[in-house]
Amino acid sequence: MFSRFARGALLFCLLAGLAVTAFQPSAALAQQERPPSAVTVVTLHKQAVTVTARLPGRVVASGVAEVRPQVNGIIIERLFEEGSRVREGDVLYRIDPATYEAQVAAAEAAVSQARVAFDAAKRDAERISALSSRNVVSEQSVDDAVSKRETAAAAVQVAEAQLLAARINLDRTTIRAQLSGSIGRTLTTQGALVTAGQSEPLSVIRKLDPVYVDVTQSAAELIRWRRNGARQEGSTTVRLTLADRQTYEHTGELTAAEPHVDEQTGVVLLRLEFPNPDELLLPGMYVQVEMPQGVVEDIILAPQGAVSRDRRGNPVAMVVNAANIVEQRELTVLGDRGADWIVSDGLEEGDRLIVEGFQKIGVGAPVQPEEKPAEETQMEETQN
Numbered sequence: 001m002f003s004r005f006a007r008g009a010l011l012f013c014l015l016a017g018l019a020v021t022a023f024q025p026s027a028a029l030a031q032q033e034r035p036p037s038a039v040t041v042v043t044l045h046k047q048a049v050t051v052t053a054r055l056p057g058r059v060v061a062s063g064v065a066e067v068r069p070q071v072n073g074i075i076i077e078r079l080f081e082e083g084s085r086v087r088e089g090d091v092l093y094r095i096d097p098a099t100y101e102a103q104v105a106a107a108e109a110a111v112s113q114a115r116v117a118f119d120a121a122k123r124d125a126e127r128i129s130a131l132s133s134r135n136v137v138s139e140q141s142v143d144d145a146v147s148k149r150e151t152a153a154a155a156v157q158v159a160e161a162q163l164l165a166a167r168i169n170l171d172r173t174t175i176r177a178q179l180s181g182s183i184g185r186t187l188t189t190q191g192a193l194v195t196a197g198q199s200e201p202l203s204v205i206r207k208l209d210p211v212y213v214d215v216t217q218s219a220a221e222l223i224r225w226r227r228n229g230a231r232q233e234g235s236t237t238v239r240l241t242l243a244d245r246q247t248y249e250h251t252g253e254l255t256a257a258e259p260h261v262d263e264q265t266g267v268v269l270l271r272l273e274f275p276n277p278d279e280l281l282l283p284g285m286y287v288q289v290e291m292p293q294g295v296v297e298d299i300i301l302a303p304q305g306a307v308s309r310d311r312r313g314n315p316v317a318m319v320v321n322a323a324n325i326v327e328q329r330e331l332t333v334l335g336d337r338g339a340d341w342i343v344s345d346g347l348e349e350g351d352r353l354i355v356e357g358f359q360k361i362g363v364g365a366p367v368q369p370e371e372k373p374a375e376e377t378q379m380e381e382t383q384n
Helices: 002-033 098-133 139-171 219-227 374-383
Strands: 037-043 047-067 073-078 091-095 174-176 181-183 203-218 237-241 252-261 267-274 286-303 307-309 315-320 326-330 332-337 340-345 352-356 367-371
Touching (some): 047 181, 098 139, 203 219, 286 332, 286 352, 352 367
Antiparallel strands (some): 037 352, 237 252, 307 315, 332 340
16 A cells, blocks of 8 residues: 555656656746736936035124113113014103212313413413513513413313213113114113123123124035035025024025135034124024035936935946846945936946836836926925
């Protein structure tokens, strides 16, 4: 019985082997007859591209005036609302003027006294000069009279200068805005004693239209752009992204660049100016700036969805060659612009970049390329 069973198993194995052998040519033939996979491609063209960098920054008021007293005294009145807008010359505080009014009165009296003394010295000099012409008095007397007149004239000037200083101090008891802008909270109250040159201001005025944005950029990044062939253009227009990730509606201008690299951080400070009519931007606010770095010639813009990473982390893309065979290219990416990568090496003019249909293809596989409609490409660029 055992030998009969063994012979049956052996016969079954032989039949199964023959069946597999007969099936293999037909399966290979079916695979060879399978049509190439359809893929969607975009034909690439070289162009000049303005490269940008997203840099962090802080909003800075374009003007800041700390309101400080220039004379000593008691605050008797505050004449502004905290958080309101003020104009240059508006009265903000009043200091008790009584002491300074008395000083002005004393200075006016001193001027009158000096002028009376001058008039007397002047008349004496004129009489002695007349007597001198008749040889009645000596030359010494004439010199003394002229000296007294000149001394009296100088005393008048001193008294007038003291009167001017007294009037200036009296005027300074009325504290005025030295800058048009938004004034913050008051840091003193009515009845408080203030002194000239005190360290703490009474309040602070900030000019918020326009505002400055100070950003920092790595010196190493600047060098990298220069080495990759970026050339400077005349346009200095920049855009701003706020903390809520929304783009600020107004564009700004690059107004200054510090010609110095910070020795500790290795960054360069750039100053931008933005209009701020609605005062949406406030000093100290964190923002991000799209900063133009220059223009790079002969650059390819590759859709980000068509670029992947290999095992080493290098950016790669699939292209269709002239024989409709898939090739893999290793790319050199400078940065991004919207939904595209800025590629400086790895892609050439006229290359057909695969953007859809990756699932059924591989390197060396034949494909049936279909150009992506220009309308869809333009719509995607507009949305991004």
